[in-house]
Amino acid sequence: MRLVLVGPPGAGKGTQxxxxxxxxxxxxISTGDIFRSNVSGGTExxxxxxxxMDAGDLVPDEVTNxxxxxxxxxxxxxxxxxxxxxxxxxxxxRELDGxxxxxxxxxxxxxxxxxDHDEVVRRLSGRRTCKQCGHVWHVEYDPTTRPDVCDKCxxxxxxxxxxxPDTVRHRLEVYSAQTSPLVQFYDGRGQLVSIDALGxxxxxxxxxxxxxxxxx
Ligand code: AP5
Ligand code: ZN
Numbered sequence: 229m230r231l232v233l234v235g236p237p238g239a240g241k242g243t244q245x246x247x248x249x250x251x252x253x254x255x256x257i258s259t260g261d262i263f264r265s266n267v268s269g270g271t272e273x274x275x276x277x278x279x280x281m282d283a284g285d286l287v288p289d290e291v292t293n294x295x296x297x298x299x300x301x302x303x304x305x306x307x308x309x310x311x312x313x314x315x316x317x318x319x320x321x322r323e324l325d326g327x328x329x330x331x332x333x334x335x336x337x338x339x340x341x342x343x344d345h346d347e348v349v350r351r352l353s354g355r356r357t358c359k360q361c362g363h364v365w366h367v368e369y370d371p372t373t374r375p376d377v378c379d380k381c382x383x384x385x386x387x388x389x390x391x392x393p394d395t396v397r398h399r400l401e402v403y404s405a406q407t408s409p410l411v412q413f414y415d416g417r418g419q420l421v422s423i424d425a426l427g428x429x430x431x432x433x434x435x436x437x438x439x440x441x442x443x444x
Pocket of ligand 2: 358359360361362363378379380381382383
């Protein structure tokens with residue numbers, strides 16, 4: 229299955245991506261995670277991306293497109309993949325069409341996670357990420373046993389720099405101006421499946437897997 233996840237910041241794309249990718253045995257490719265690991269590794273790409281990410285803006289298309297093109301050409305993505313965070317505007321969607329055509333492949337489906345504005349703000353303000361293993365927790369919805377210590381690996385948790393209120397507001401504006409048109413774009417092609425992303429993580433995973441099963 230060649231799957232794209234869309235949805236506003238904090239909809240639960242990263243959370244669901246883990247379960248969906250495992251269920252369908254496909255690699256999870258998250259542009260946000262790739263940028264963050266380049267930032268923490270101090271690479272040239274990370275230095276370039278950081279200023280855009282901290283401001284809540286999109287990293288320029290030419291940088292992001294080249295990174296995704298390289299990743300999708302790797303062997304493990306030939307039979308299928310889950311893309312989380314890409315495409316994020318119509319130009320990136322057209323780039324993805326070009327990448328698929330050059331690999332003689334096509335997208336199977338685009339899964340849209342629907343969640344309201346207030347819930348997005350609640351989810352992002354309480355999110356805590358592990359510095360060591362990258363696991364994502366939530367202070368209220370998915371708390372760790374000890375504050376700010378990861379239950380999976382003992383690593384320290386941090387609050388993402390782009391999860392503070394002013395930047396969240398700006399990311400939501402960027403989403404509605406640049407990314408939400410993708411919902412109509414893929415719907416118009418008959419490639420979109422939307423699910424309600426409110427409720428527990430387990431409920432949403434169940435809905436996602438049921439909606440995607442026909443495309444596996
Ligand atoms: P990215 O990392 O992709 O951020 P995002 O799209 O804003 O998405 P988030 O990671 O914030 O949220 P999510 O939907 O994954 O939610 P999560 O599962 O963590 O991108 C960051 C930046 O990188 C961008 O701003 C941009 O600068 C750059 N970038 C990335 N891709 C790019 C591209 N293609 N082009 C240009 N620039 C790009 O969940 C949130 C919280 O809620 C967690 O705490 C979780 O535990 C909790 N939670 C999840 N589900 C539930 C539930 N059902 N109930 C209760 N709590 C829940
Ligand atoms: Zn950890």
